[in-house]
Amino acid sequence: MAVMHEAAHEEHKLGFLQRYVFSQDHKIIGIQYMMTSLFMAAVGGVLAMLIRMELGWPGARWGLAKWLFPGGFTGDGTLKPDFYLAVVTMHGSIMIFFVLTTALSGGFGNFLIPLTIGARDMAFPFMNMLSYWLYPPAIVVLLASFFVAGGAPNAGWTAYPPLSALYNPATGTGLAAPGSGLGQSLWLVSLAILIVSFLFGSLNYITTVLQLRTRGMSMGRMPLVTWAQFTTAILMLLSFPVLFAAVVMLLFDRHLGTSFFVPSGLVVGGQLVTHQGGNPLLWQHLFWFLGHPEVYVLILPPMGIVSEILAVHGRKPIFGYKAMVASICAIAFLSFLVWGHHMFTSGMNPLVGTAFMVTTLAIAIPSAVKTFNWVATLWRARIHFTPAMLFAIGFVSLFVTGGLTGIFLGSPAVDVYFQDTFFVVAHFHFVMASAALFGLFGGLYHWFPKMFGRMMDERLGKLHFWLTFVGIYATFFPMHFLGMAGEPRRYYSPQMYDFLRGLSGLNMFVSLAAFGLGLAQLIFAYNFIRSLFRGPKAEGNPWHANTLEWQADSPPPHGNWGATLPTVHRWPYDYSVPGATEDYIPQTVPVTAAVVAGGALHHPVQGGAPDEPPTTDLNSA
Amino acid sequence: MAEIPAATGERRTGRLLASLIVVMIVFGGVGMTLLARRYWWLLPVASAHGVDVDRLIYTTFVVTGIVFVLVHILIAAFVWRFGARGTERAAYWHDDRTLELTYTLVPAAVLVTLISMGAVVWARVHGPAPADSMVVEVRGEQFGWLFRYPGPDGIFGRVDPARISPKDNPMGLDPADPASADDLVTRELHLAVNRPVRVRIRSKDVLHSFFIPAFRVKQDAVPGMTVEIWFTPTREGTYEIACAELCGIGHYIMRGKVMVESADAVQTWLAQQSH
Ligand code: HEM
Ligand SMILES: [Cu+2]
Ligand SMILES: [Cu+2]
Numbered sequence: 001m002a003v004m005h006e007a008a009h010e011e012h013k014l015g016f017l018q019r020y021v022f023s024q025d026h027k028i029i030g031i032q033y034m035m036t037s038l039f040m041a042a043v044g045g046v047l048a049m050l051i052r053m054e055l056g057w058p059g060a061r062w063g064l065a066k067w068l069f070p071g072g073f074t075g076d077g078t079l080k081p082d083f084y085l086a087v088v089t090m091h092g093s094i095m096i097f098f099v100l101t102t103a104l105s106g107g108f109g110n111f112l113i114p115l116t117i118g119a120r121d122m123a124f125p126f127m128n129m130l131s132y133w134l135y136p137p138a139i140v141v142l143l144a145s146f147f148v149a150g151g152a153p154n155a156g157w158t159a160y161p162p163l164s165a166l167y168n169p170a171t172g173t174g175l176a177a178p179g180s181g182l183g184q185s186l187w188l189v190s191l192a193i194l195i196v197s198f199l200f201g202s203l204n205y206i207t208t209v210l211q212l213r214t215r216g217m218s219m220g221r222m223p224l225v226t227w228a229q230f231t232t233a234i235l236m237l238l239s240f241p242v243l244f245a246a247v248v249m250l251l252f253d254r255h256l257g258t259s260f261f262v263p264s265g266l267v268v269g270g271q272l273v274t275h276q277g278g279n280p281l282l283w284q285h286l287f288w289f290l291g292h293p294e295v296y297v298l299i300l301p302p303m304g305i306v307s308e309i310l311a312v313h314g315r316k317p318i319f320g321y322k323a324m325v326a327s328i329c330a331i332a333f334l335s336f337l338v339w340g341h342h343m344f345t346s347g348m349n350p351l352v353g354t355a356f357m358v359t360t361l362a363i364a365i366p367s368a369v370k371t372f373n374w375v376a377t378l379w380r381a382r383i384h385f386t387p388a389m390l391f392a393i394g395f396v397s398l399f400v401t402g403g404l405t406g407i408f409l410g411s412p413a414v415d416v417y418f419q420d421t422f423f424v425v426a427h428f429h430f431v432m433a434s435a436a437l438f439g440l441f442g443g444l445y446h447w448f449p450k451m452f453g454r455m456m457d458e459r460l461g462k463l464h465f466w467l468t469f470v471g472i473y474a475t476f477f478p479m480h481f482l483g484m485a486g487e488p489r490r491y492y493s494p495q496m497y498d499f500l501r502g503l504s505g506l507n508m509f510v511s512l513a514a515f516g517l518g519l520a521q522l523i524f525a526y527n528f529i530r531s532l533f534r535g536p537k538a539e540g541n542p543w544h545a546n547t548l549e550w551q552a553d554s555p556p557p558h559g560n561w562g563a564t565l566p567t568v569h570r571w572p573y574d575y576s577v578p579g580a581t582e583d584y585i586p587q588t589v590p591v592t593a594a595v596v597a598g599g600a601l602h603h604p605v606q607g608g609a610p611d612e613p614p615t616t617d618l619n620s621a
Numbered sequence: 622m623a624e625i626p627a628a629t630g631e632r633r634t635g636r637l638l639a640s641l642i643v644v645m646i647v648f649g650g651v652g653m654t655l656l657a658r659r660y661w662w663l664l665p666v667a668s669a670h671g672v673d674v675d676r677l678i679y680t681t682f683v684v685t686g687i688v689f690v691l692v693h694i695l696i697a698a699f700v701w702r703f704g705a706r707g708t709e710r711a712a713y714w715h716d717d718r719t720l721e722l723t724y725t726l727v728p729a730a731v732l733v734t735l736i737s738m739g740a741v742v743w744a745r746v747h748g749p750a751p752a753d754s755m756v757v758e759v760r761g762e763q764f765g766w767l768f769r770y771p772g773p774d775g776i777f778g779r780v781d782p783a784r785i786s787p788k789d790n791p792m793g794l795d796p797a798d799p800a801s802a803d804d805l806v807t808r809e810l811h812l813a814v815n816r817p818v819r820v821r822i823r824s825k826d827v828l829h830s831f832f833i834p835a836f837r838v839k840q841d842a843v844p845g846m847t848v849e850i851w852f853t854p855t856r857e858g859t860y861e862i863a864c865a866e867l868c869g870i871g872h873y874i875m876r877g878k879v880m881v882e883s884a885d886a887v888q889t890w891l892a893q894q895s896h
Contacts, residue, residue, distance in 0.1 A: 081870040156867050162844055163827040163869060176763065176827050177869040263845025265782035267793075268763070268826045272783055280828060280843055314703075316711035320721050345830060345839050345865075347822075347848040350747035354740055361732045368728040369721070375692065376720070378699035380712035385634035385704065393638065393700060397646065400692050404685040407732075411739035413674050413746055414681060417663075417837045420830060420865040462634070466641075473645060477653065481661040486834035488865045491873040499664055499834055499861050506661055576711040583710050 022133070024125035025558055029132045030111030031451055034444075036135060037103035038528075043143075044099055047091035049518050054079050056511025058493030071151065081492040082178045085154035086146070088490055089179070092157030093187065096294065097194055098142070100436045102135060104301040105198070105236065108443055109205055109229045111451060115549035116226045118214025118566045120559045123207040127200045134197035142190035149173050150181030156490060158291070159187070159250070161261035161283050165275075166268055167254045175268050185254060188247045195244045198236050205233035214548075216568030220325075221587070223547045223572040224318060227325050228304025231332045235293045235300070238336070243290035246283060253278070284346055288339035295432045296335040299399075300328060302439020303370060306392045309442050310374055312545045313389035314381035315583050317573035320373040327366035327373075334363040344412040345419045353412040360410035367403055371396065382576070382583075386543075387461025391442035394469050395435050402431025405480065420490075423483025429476045441468070441524070448528075449542050453555045454535030460527040464520060471517030478510050544584045547572045551588050635704035639697040646693050654686075667860060667881070668836035669817075669853035673742045675837070680738065684731060750851035754817040757810065760792065761822070761829030761842035764871030766862060767791055768810045770891060772803030777821075785825070805894050810862070810877065812854050813884040819851045830866035833879060841866050854881040 023029060050069075053062060061077035072083035110128065114121055122128045145152040150173030155164035164184050166175035174180025209230045213222075222230075252258040253275070261283045262275035311318040318324060340348065340356035374396050383389060405427040409415045418424060441464075448456050482503055487494050494500040494507070541550040548568070552560055566588045574585040577594070585594045666675050703711075758769040758777060769792055771777045778794055778801020785793035794801040812818050822831050824842035832839045840850045862877030882890075 081873070085867070085870065085872075154870065160828055160867070163867065166827075266826050266844050267782050267785050270787070279845065281846075314711065315705065317713065317715035319715055319717075321715065323721050323725075346841050347843045347846055350743065353747075354743060357739055357743070358736055361736050364732055365725060365729050369725050371692070372724040373721075375695055375699065376717075378696065378703060380714065381699070381703045382705040382709060382711040383631065383635060383700065383703050385631050385638065390634075390638065393696065397642065397693065397696060401646075401689065404689050407685055407735065408678070408681050411677065411681065411735065411743075413739055413742040414677050416746070416839045417674060417678070417834075419839060420832075469641070470645065473649070477650065481653070481657040484657065484663055485661045486664065486832075486863070488832065488863055490867045492870070493873055496874050496876055497861055497863060503661060573715065576713050578710075578713055 022129060024121070024129045026110045026114050026122045026125070026128060027451070027556065027560075029128050030107050030109070032132050033102050033106035033110060033135070034108075034451075036139070037099050037107055040094055040098045040102070040139065042525075044091055044094040045518055045521065047087050047094070049515065050079070050087045051084075051091060052511040052514040054084055054492065055494070056508045058495050071146075082151060082154055084492045085156075085177070085490065086152035086179050086183070089153050089156050089159075089187075090142075090146075093142070093191075095433065096157060096298065097191065098139060100298045100433075100440070101198065101294070103440055104298065104436065104443075105205075105229070105232055106132070106135070106201060108225075108301055108305065108447070109201065109233070111447065112225060112549060113205055113208055113229055114212065115450075115552065115556060115560060116223050116547050117209060117212060117217050118548050118561070118568065119208060119212035120561065120565070122204045123211055124204050128204050131197045131200035131204065134193050134200070138190045138194040138197065141186050141193065145179075145183035145186040145190075148182040148186065150178040151183055152179055153184040153187045154179030155184065158287055159184070159283075160287075161250060161253065161278075161280050162263075162266060162268075162273075165250060165253045165262050166266075166273060169255075175271070175273070185251065188251050188254075192244060192247050192251075195240045195247070198240050202233035202236040202240075205229060206237065209233075214565045214568060217548075217587075221568055221571050223304075224307035224321070224324055224328075225301075225304035225547075227328055228300045228307075231328050232297050232300045235297050235332050235335065239290045239293040239297075242286055246286035246290075249286075250283065281343075281346060281348060284343055285339070288342045289336075291342065292339045293332075293335045295428070296331060298432055298436045299439075300332065302395060302436050302443070303328070305439045305443040305446070306374065306395045307377075308547070309388045309392035309446050310377045310381075311573050311575060312446070312543050313384045313386050313392070314377060315384070315575050316377060316381040317575055318373070319376040319379075320369075321571065321573065323369055324373055327369045330366040331363060331370075334359060334366070338363055341410055341412075341415070344415045350412075357410055357412050361407065364403065364407060364410070367399075371400055371403070385462075386445065387456070387458060387465055388442045388446035390462065390465040390469075391438045391445065394465065395438040395442060398430050398435040398438055398472065401477075402427055402429075402435060406431060417486075418483055420488055421483040422479045422487045422489055425489050426476050426479035426483060429479070434472045434476060438468075441465075444528070446543070447549075448531065448535075449538030450549055450552075450554050450556070452532055452535070453538050453553075454531055455538050455542065456531040456535060457527050460523055464523045464527065467520035467523070468517065471513060471520055474513035475510055475517050478506055478513075482506060482510070541586075544582070546574060546584050546586045548587055551586055631704040632706065633704075635700045635702075639701035642693055642697040642700070647690055647697075650689065651686075664835040665856075666835065666837065667854060667856040667858065668833075668838065669855055670742075670746050671835075671837035671852075673745060677738060677742050681735060684735065746852075747850075750819045751817045754819045754851055755813060756819045756821070757812075758821045758823065759810070759831055759842070760825055761831065761864065761868070761875075762825040763827065763869050764864070764875040765808070766810070766831075766875070766877035768807045770805040770807070771800075772805055772895075774800055774803055776800040778802065778804050782825070803895075805891060807894055810879045811887045811890050812879060812881050813887045814854055814857050814881050816884060817851055817853045819849055822848045822850065827868050828866045829864050829868045829875065832863045832865035833860055834863065835860045839865055854879070857881050857883070 066073040066077045154177040249260045259275040259278040262278040264276040266273040337359040341360045538554045760767045779798040780793045781795045792806045824844045829842040860879045864875035
């Protein structure tokens with residue numbers, strides 16, 4: 001236990017910088033990730049509002065916005081088409097990589113993994129610190145692209161070449177679009193930096209889970225939130241290097257004269273391009289080999305978070321724990337085999353399309369199992385409708401809605417019609433963006449007391465939920481119909497086409513709903529910031545939860561546990577056990593000290609771990 | 622202070638949430654879909670395989686619609702009923718092999734059905750084109766479409782990107798190739814009704830996507846590749862071609878037109894073009 005004492009002493013010795021800025025404590029790093037991601041969420045959210053301004057009232061004049069974004073508007077206040085594309089690109093890139101990945105994996109992963117498995121910290125605390133500190137430079141590089149010649153990239157978050165690849169060194173702007181100049185290069189460099197950060201993080205998570213579980217914490221007793229983080233880290237470790245390679249190759253194509261993605265004989269802006277022999281589809285394959293696992297990187301952690309919240313605030317064991325773990329693993333595995341469903345219209349062989357249809361619809365099965373397990377968890381629960389619980393239930397609804405539209409898109413003949421229309425925008429905003437956001441909010445309301453030692457305001461939290469839930473459906477549900485009618489995405493204005501004329505009313509409605517949704521987030525911001533300073537002090541275990549993090553102080557001290565590490569004696573979901581004195585039995589309570597019902601004790605998965613000496617239980621009881 | 626909120630208000634909140642789900646999501650969703658069918662819907666279908674695609678869309682719509690309504694009603698019912706009350710406890714119920722197996726196998730069966738139906742339509746869409754098909758070439762560029770008919774010899778002449786000149790030779794035809802002499806390059810696409818057409822899709826510069834909403838046709842134009850698709854227009858009229866793959870700042874104005882008319886009318890129009 002010498003290590004521990006050192007840790008405890010260290011805390012007093014560390015200066016402010018080492019404690020709160022260049023900290024190696026996983027909790028501080030998690031909070032740093034979270035705060036930075038929330039800041040980026042505000043940036044990405046403002047960009048979303050700009051998108052909806054333009055699509056609601058194409059070509060309208062916006063006096064005020066002109067002053068806020070001087071370069072992006074013409075003198076009379078209309079948004080410029082290239083700025084519009086820059087905004088769409090940055091909105092998508094920021095939300096996916098700089099908000100959701102960083103908040104869910106970097107934020108919750110860092111904070112929760114060591115605490116839920118009874119470790120004092122990550123396996124490699126220094127690398128963990130590096131992982132966080134690569135993130136702000138990546139942001140600076142990314143946002144700098146707004147200020148260089150040609151502006152921020154125009155090629156979408158998918159950055160398909162040749163549009164993104166052709167660069168004019170003489171002017172510093174792009175050949176095929178203004179934003180494909182220096183801005184696109186900065187975007188690529190920024191992603192490369194961020195990927196390194198993710199790899200440091202994920203290596204750390206995997207090692208920590210495998211090596212640092214406390215006594216009795218077998219894999220089969222890990223809470224689902226930890227299982228989700230663990231699997232996500234594996235996904236990230238395997239898929240992000242592929243994007244890294246693609247990013248470097250694209251940078252080479254742009255600046256060093258290689259030609260991985262650009263074929264011979266292109267004529268752009270009246271000029272014959274000198275590249276030879278590349279293939280644009282190669283980028284799409286590489287990009288989506290990451291891109292599809294990436295959407296599971298965004299959704300698995302919320303799935304874990306929601307499983308936790310439903311059990312704790314429903315006072316009931318999660319239904320089908322083993323099926324939940326199995327489906328997390330199945331989803332993670334299958335997610336590597338479905339990337340081609342983004343390429344049904346790309347010109348790849350139709351037979352390959354058939355194969356990807358099968359894998360894609362196969363992934364719907366474990367997703368359905370998870371959904372039904374959550375619903376079954378609600379049956380005969382005793383639900384406490386805290387803000388966390390409301391967001392968790394909202395998550396299930398959003399995931400169902402978004403998942404079902406995925407069945408359309410997974411079928412290639414149908415996807416041919418919907419590909420690159422607003423139907424896709426609706427689909428992924430439900431299943432990935434909104435669902436992940438609900439996981440994030442739910443998780444914040446749930447773990448805020450643990451992170452900051454204070455409670456958030458319940459009434460404001462509920463108000464935030466009602467407005468966000470209604471706002472999300474009002475914003476994104478009608479987008480399905482825009483897509484039904486055929487409105488393509490990434491259009492500066494849909495009014496050039498006769499067949500899209502009838503959609504302007506619906507587009508205005510969507511925009512108004514989006515503004516409302518955006519405004520509702522101010523309630524959260526206010527509640528969050530106020531509670532940080534003024535919230536009532538939280539107890540160690542305000543929700544009466546079983547998992548280990550709730551058995552530590554709020555917030556847990558440096559090193560997390562007092563003199564001895566906790567010992568785990570049971571699975572995390574002993575809620576409402578018949579005959580027990582309380583309606584929850586923390587994982588640290590020995591089997592002999594509290595009744596165990598339902599046969600969980602003798603369960604091969606949920607029962608005793610091999611590394612758990614049975615005698616200690618008796619003694620400590 | 623920091624304790625589990627008293628269980629008194631829980632049922633009220635649960636009922637509010639349940640009502641919201643039923644009214645907003647179930648009735649709102651279904652109602653809006655009915656409204657959408659009148660105002661914001663697929664264009665009337667105007668191609669042969671579009672009919673199959675639409676059938677698949679509607680089947681998927683019905684299946685997913687039923688699941689959407691049922692699951693939401695289930696959630697609403699549970700949320701309505703199972704709000705915490707006093708100190709009453711939840712059921713300690715966490716596994717049920719039969720139930721879990723049911724909701725693994727039933728979705729699996731439904732999905733296998735949908736996969737099979739989807740595979741059939743997809744194979745038909747991408748099956749070999751009928752021998753009597755007409756052939757046209759479509760080339761995307763920033764920001765418009767160019768079409769080429771092979772002329773009486775039925776052969777597309779060689780093109781050379783270096784020869785492209787916007788005014789005189791937008792397609793970059795190579796005069797050294799005799800087959801290019803009778804090629805017809807146009808800015809409009811005219812197709813014969815009920816005659817299958819093979820469309821060879823190319824791009825001059827970046828990715829584009831050849832999208833004819835009324836035909837349920839979409840195919841990316843990939844630089845460096847020629848991708849061929851075929852379809853059969855079934856109704857005379859004028860239809861819009863849109864670009865569905867981001868291609869630069871003019872992506873949203875990259876509009877084209879297809880005229881579907883009688884075979885004679887197409888011949889007459891072609892004859893006019895060659896003069
Ligand atoms: C206030 C909430 C949001 C609104 C109103 C909103 C709105 C939009 C709209 C209208 C587009 C389509 C633009 C177009 O294709 O023309 C879009 C694109 C996108 N959004 Fe959002 N969004 C929101 C939140 C999010 C979140 C939380 C994510 C997180 C994943 C996200 C990810 C994306 C992505 C990846 C794209 C595609 C960008 C591209 O085409 O390159 N959005 N958003
Ligand atoms: Cu995917
Ligand atoms: Cu385009």
